[in-house]
Amino acid sequence: MVPIIQVRGIQKQFDARTVLHDVSFTVNQGDIVGLLGPNGSGKTTIIRLLNGVIEPTAGQMRINHWDPHTEGHKIRKISGILTDGAGLYHEMTGVDNLRFFGKLYGVNDENRIQQLLTDFQLADHQQKKVGTYSTGMKRRLGIIKAILHNPTILFLDEPTNGLDPEGIHMVLENIYTLNKQYGTTIFLCSHILHQIESVCTQYLFLDRGTIIESGTKSELEKKYIKEISVKIETNAVVKELNPLYKVAKQDGSFVTFTLQTKDELPGLLEDILRKQYWIHHVEIQNRDLESLYFQIRGERNEDK
């Protein structure tokens, strides 16, 4: 595991307002990292700092061993960015926007521009002015702008904002493909947790200007999920089952059990099947990212 982003004790103040205080984390090459936090928690500020667009009040950062303050130019060459507003010229056509930004990033490959426009289903709209695009189309064009030069690190600020389900699927699939095909490190900010759950390999939880937790999903699950809530669709009579398996809720054929660990699940299922009942569906309910997010934030707030 080679670290590509190293951040130690970063602070950022705008006048008297402290946006970040003591932010530290590491991102390894080839990871897809989700930076999660509520609106206004400082996610965008971190992206700006990492690219040397703004300077930190204190702390150290290294991106690919470069300091964003003194070697920001090198970082910006290997970075691709999708900002929240996408930053496109509305009076220019879609393809002209890409040609313009392509030149700034040293890409004059018209074939690549056309290929990406096709991949993101914008080829038919390339001659229209961006001002006439829907929010989803602007976002997709913004993503093309960000990946045009095959960046080593891709920073995506709320990439699925304003997209319809089809658009979300398209964007997430492309992010995943980029990572798998080219080993692109992806740093993704979002507050829509269920959407990014399928692509991220690691998570950073930002709250009130500091990273309150980080790790892979299984690491976080181990740490925070004390009880497992399992919803099973079955015709089992719960009274006949081992009393070890506590029933939290029953709604017709849907029974929700509370287990101490995941390891108890095979025993419960075996118990049901052994007694000749059927099982149509099994789902662990409190292991999704959203549950983890609230658990982590809840515990931290309790600590304060």
Place this chain on the structure above:
Amino acid sequence: MKINKNIVWTIAMKDIKGITSNKQVLIGLIILPLIFAVIFPTVFILLLNFVPLTSTEVETMTNTILSALPNGDSKDTINQLPSFNHQMIYVVVNYLLGSMFLLIPVINSMMIALNSFVGEKERGTLESLLFAPITVKELFIGKVLSAFVPTMVLTVGSFVIFGVITTAITYPIFNGFIFPNTNWLLLVFWLSPILTLFTILIEVLVSARSKSFQEAQQIGGLVILPIVGLFVGQATGMLIISPIILLLVGMFLLMINVLLIFLISKYNNRNTLFESQV
């Protein structure tokens, strides 16, 4: 770091295209040359020539300019003209309209340059540029060029149109050319580029520090005052344009330009540019 000319031109051309493809902006930029290079000379000269003037103001002004002129070729040429009407036309064409003509490069470059950074901020695109692998220097030069090139095209174009119209009207009156003289050539090819650059540098500096176009306009508009001063200088005879004066004013502005470039490069880094937009 070495300046990447391709990037500079890409930024400049993007902005120039933005100006030429926007009819409203284009009309705004053309109105001024139309007034100062076409309407003003035509109306002034024709009025002076064909309408018997009773206005003592123009007369007094002409006399003031004539008496303020140093002894030399210009004064002799004017004194040898056949009538006072001829003298008035000569003075209007070569002194008054000259200082007014400078409003073309100043106001046009002001309007383009004022919008340079504020326009990017208002459209939310400045951040995209700051995230791109371009230096702030390249961005500034690109922005300066995007105002300089169209302004100079308009200025030289206006000069040619002004010349054709003025000559077409004055040639039969004077039986010869009274235009262009050294003053005019210096105004257009020496002072205009320097003044345009001066205006752009001031406006770019103001634009980079302002949060809205309106705010930039209020501060940046002050740049017009020296031109008004030059015009008043002609009318009152306090500062009559001559090749020497034009050369000196140009040299002075050139030095100020160097100072402004130094100031801009010192005070405008990414962080400052960014923080002025939030």
